[in-house]
Amino acid sequence: MSLATLIAGVVQVAGGVLGAPAIVGLIQHLKARLQGRRGPPVLQPYRELRRLWGKSGVAPEPHTLIYTLAPAVAVASTALVLLLLPIGGHAPDWGLGNDALVLVGLLALARFAMTLAAWDTAGAFGLMGAARDLMFSVFVEGLLLLVLVLLALPLHSTDLLSVSHAATLPEVWARPAHWAAALAFCLVIVAETGRQPVDNPDTHLELTMVHEGPLLEYAGRELAYLQWSAAARHWIMLVLACELLIPHPGPFVAQLAVLGGGVLALSVALAVCETVQAKMRVLRVPLLLGSGAALCLLGLASWFAGGGG
Amino acid sequence: MTGAVTWGLVVSSLAVIVVRRRSLAIALVAAQSLGLGLYALTQESHTSTALAVTGTVLIAKALVLPALLLLTVRRARKERLIATELPALARLAIAVAAALAIEQLIPRFGLNGAGVEHAAVGVLALGILTAVVRRAVLFQALGFLIAENGIYLAGLSLPGGLPVFIELGLVFDLVVIVSVAAAFAAKIHEQLGSGDSSLLEALRD
Amino acid sequence: MGTPGALVLAGVLAIAAGALSAGLSRSPRAGLMAQSVGMVLLALAGVWVLASGHAVGAGFRSDVRPAFGLDGLSGFFLLVIAVVGAPATLFARDALEADWQGRSLAVATGAFLLALVGFVCARDVSTFLGFWELMTLVPAAAILLARQDREARHGVFVYLAITHIGGSGVWVAMLVLAQHGALGGHPLGGGLAAFVACASLVGFSTKAGLMPLHSWLPRAHPLAPAHISALMSGVMIKLALYGLVRVLFQWLAPPGLWVGITLMAVGALSCVGGVLYALMQHELKRLLAFHSIENVGIVALGLGASLVFRDIGQPMWSAIAFAAALLHALNHALFKGLLFLGAGAFSKAVGGLELDRLGGLLRRMPWTGATFALGAMAIAGLPPLNGFASEWLTLQSLLHLGVASHLGVALAGALATAALAGTAALAVYCFVKVIGLVLLGLPRRSECAEASEVPVGMRASMVFLAGSCVALGVLPGLLVPTLAALGPGRVRLHEGAGLNVPGTGSLPTLALALALVLLVSALVRLARSRRAAPAPTWTCGQPPATGLAWTSAGFTKPLRLVLEALLRPQREVRVISSLGVVESVTYQAEVPHLFDTLLYGPVSRGALRAAGIARSVQSGSLRAYLIYLLALLGLLLALARTGVLG
């Protein structure tokens, strides 16, 4: 196992587990600054996690085993996704493969667990968010798969490593298909990470929640799990964007640099976009994602029109 | 001779379509059969069997059957038609047109004399048409007799004539059918109080 | 005939004997037990033939002499029949009463199983068509034995009507094939092949319940007793696809790309439409029936992709897509059988299956509830269960169709990929709803509050099915290469527990499952190290009440609003007020089934009106009849005279 893959493995785990909350903190901080507030420090999420870790949980009445399992399942599947990500075009062989569709499936499993937990407590608010989340997911998954079709075009493979190899050189920007994929994936990021204009992560009004809704009943370590997995979803999406879409030529170090820079840049972009964008009506979101799908089909057509790139 | 008979046949058939009174119509048909029978007698090579056969046919068709039908007419004395029939001229026009059409469609098929062929087919058609344009059940029975006469004419003018067996069988069937028909006519009169076939439209979908 | 032949014979005899004894003896239990034993024997035979790859008995023949035999494909479908049939009969053993109705239903069950087995073993056209018809008729009879109310009679009639009209396509196709010796091993080509392809597509996809010819399915399946529904949804509609596979892959020379594309289009329509309408249902068995349409659609997608791959010359992917389709057929048989049996258990425990009148059953019926939830996860296509494995394989093949060499094919592939992805998400949505409404939350009816677990036989059958869902989810790799070898090109795939397919990041199911289980248990242990404080659920301070609980309609409302233009939901709010005081507010909402309201309804009404007009031929007037005679005569003579008739 070469040094590169070793480092890649370390980054996969450490970046995902430890670094992810920082992204959320960064976005919060920047947002506050852009809105002219001082805002919480970048490390705020870590403090919250520590606080929650010390607190005891809550067992709402009624609940069943499902309520207990849900956070664990959500975290577990998210954690497994971390191990599928390519880092600088490299990844150690954890024996889990690096398939894009497996990644999609694991994210779906996490969503399933959380929405089911919302049912389990027979609460009224959690389900509001759950229903919306599931409704988005229908369109998000369709769009994500189309993006994957576009990304699989060059090497005819859905292996994340080979996809990221295909995107090594800057020439990729010469392909309309790549542009289409990039734009569509941005929509996927916003939807998956629950950011505006799709969702507002720091709302405290139950009626407007999407991702936060099912978390309402949780407390203590379980809530810590869930907040971490929300952060980890940011990490996953941003890393995917950098690895599959942003060209990363040169030696491994350079590639790592590109990755870090990309993640930072995208976080900033998210913050900016949250400041300038208002949250859109829930029913408008599918239109947004549908336009992304149309874009992807155009990209596909352009690929074949261009004689298979 | 032949021409006269054929024309007589056709004219009398048309007359049956026109006339009002049933007994008159029956008489006309009887006359038809009589004429045909006599013609047959003149035609036949006078062997005894042939004579016998033709004689029986003559008697059966010219006497027995009309008698049967007259009987039913007597049974149901007054004929009330529920709805008014077509005017006689219209009936005639329809019948003539249809009959001409049919007999024009049949090519020559080897009787001696094209006229006879046309007449035979035409009279057969007229027989059916009698049942179409007249509403009284009795006329429908008469129509059958007329049609039969048409075929009998054709049979007579076959080069070799009809086989005896067929001829007798025909007459037998004819007697059976007409007597059954007469029985029906009587029953229908009895039950409906009228021989109007347009009362017999209860069975439909 | 060898061991498998003997096994089949023994199994068939056991089923027949079981049916007889169930009919004659006072209680059907023993007979049903014998039937499930027979099913096990048949499963062994199927596995044997599938593994050894040697056909037994007669081969297919084009004349009308009776012949029976078993080859790999038949063996696989025999397995499909058995894995549902054995637990279904075991379930029925405890579910059916020991009265006349129970006994006759047991007999019908045996007859149904025999018809299914006979269909996959048939080797000549008359046997094939005979069992094809029986396979349709026996469940209809079973439904009528179970209940004779108006709804049941109408449902059965619609079922027979649609399947029969569509079935005429099967008749024509099979007869043409037989006459041209295609069954005997000379695939039929030329212009006739296109005709046969169309006829068989119509015929078989009607029986398979593919949209838009599915209208009978959501009517008929919910009517039947649970174990019959399981067999209908799990097996019967799959056998229609078996027929389609025989015709399109074996008896026809490739008629062209359009066949595969059409099949994919139909499949995509079925899976999206099926799951959408499933989401809108408020009755459990009807919902499950719509999901059968969805899953048959997924199988059809796989088969269509396989055909297209074959025609554009990619044998490996063609075989993979074929294997994916077959694997999904088996998986769906498993979890749909499980779900229908679970529904039967629930209805035995609490009566009606209106989704909004259930709830909290997981606590009362842990075995049924847990297995049902597992089945729901499997059908929702979630890792690490079998639904995910087959949908993953299908998605991979569609996605690789999307990167194939022609624009048209690629677009079709991409669209199908997106459709299937959306379908998977919708299925998750739907089964979150189902689990939530049936198993979780507060019981919404007194019956649910004191529901009690079902007898052991029923539990055992469900546990078996759930277990095989897990097993196939963890070890699909043991089966897939064999299935791929059945497909076109006879490709050999890499063996192993997981799915290791070139051109993908591979799906190591075993490792995934293990990692998930370990992580989850570790995390739960960590989180539960401190005791959790009990507290009522937060609903703005008031105690949770069933009146406030979410309904099926409420949970799916966001989607219904988004797709309003497509689904055309109808809602009606009636406010009764006197003197300005509102006395009562009633709210009614339903999503009409557009295929019925826009397609089948008008067609049938028009047909009936036309028939009414046609009946005026029998006007009752003798003279009219005589005119018909003259007219016919005149017409024929005129034709003859003008020389049209030579």
Place this chain on the structure above:
Amino acid sequence: MIDVLLIAVPAVPVVGALLVRLPRTPPGADRVNLIGASISAAVALTASVLGIVHGAQGLHGSWFVLDRAGACFLAVIAVVGWCSAMVSPTYLAGAGKSLFTARRARAWYYTAFYLFWAALLALALVKNLGVAWLLIEATTGASALLVAYSGRRNALEAGWKYLVLTTFGLAVALLGILILFAGLAPHGGTLATLDWQSIARHARGLPHQTALFALILILVGLATKIGWAPVHNWLPDAHSEAPPPVSALLSAALLPTVMLIAWRVVLTLGVAVPHHLADHLMLAFGLASLAIAVPFLWRPMAWKRLLAYSSLEHMGILALGIGFASPLATVGVIIHLAGHALAKSLGFYTAIPLLRHDPASAHRAPRGLARLSTPVAAGAGISLATLSGLPPSPLFFSELLILLGGIVAHQIAVVSIAAVLMALGFLGLAHALIETLAGESHGHRWRSGRTVRLTGRLTVGLTLGLLALSVGAYLLADSHAGASLMRGIA
């Protein structure tokens, strides 16, 4: 020896017709009927067995020809006639006033019945077109009286329509026969000229126009008697108004037997007209009958009327089978004929208890029999299920064979249309089946009287017959048999 036997076939029933008038009391008449029917059936069955055993080339005699197909028809007529004779006493016992005076009604019924039966038996044997015509005409006379036996107004109407339509039709056919005779005059001009063999022998020599017009006229004429659309109109009325045993005989024996004559005409005269015109005419009649039957089957109908329209449908199917003119189709036709005869007569026999216990079902569809009387429900169900061609009924295999034969004859278009039309017709029968057995029924269970018990016995017997037939069809439907049948008829 064989001559005597074959003379006896029609002679025995004729004698029965005379003897049955002797006894003064109804029971006596019934007893004579029982004996006479059994003897006639036995004789006819012996003859048909002989025919099947060494009739590959056909046994030819002074007035008859006994070939395999003819033998099958003979057997069917014998069986159906026997069953009808057996149920007649039960029917008569419950039939109120009739067309005839109460004293002689029974005698008249039996006389007409036996004459009708005798004519049918003879019809299956005659070797001469002219004689066949005479016999057909004779059946009209006898059966018309039987149709109107009940003497009710509707019965009279039905009988009258039957009489008039068929006689006019047969007149047309007779014209055709005359034309044919005239055409064949050079070869004799005697009765023997109209023997099937002589027609077949000299057909090629006929002037093409003569053959064509003769064929058309004869087929149209016979079509009125067979009940092929669009000249079928008497059929539903007569079948629904006649006494059930007679309806059975009409539908299961008369129509197919007349069709046998049409078949022989097609086979003998068909060679004289170019490019399979005769077969195409048959196909046209078949499709027309199927198509016309569908809208009527779609309507809830009185039991016997429903059966009548299904007869129309099945006559259409048989016509198709004949028109396809391939060995497979021929086998199919024979099996179909037999299966249809058994199932249809069973259906008509169940009408006896049905009408007895629920007189209203004379003019509305029966419902929920399963709850009212098991034997009757079984009879009705089995008959309808068989008639709708469901496996394992013999009609399933026969329809399969007929359609397959059609494809062998390269008539894929016709086969497709026919398959669709059959499926459409099935809708009606399926609906009727469901409602008749499982629909909402009023009143309580029928007490199982004599008629119900008899129906039960008949159901068992005829069902066994049907099963035997379908097993035979399934195992032996093998094209050699078909070829020999074809050879037999020509």
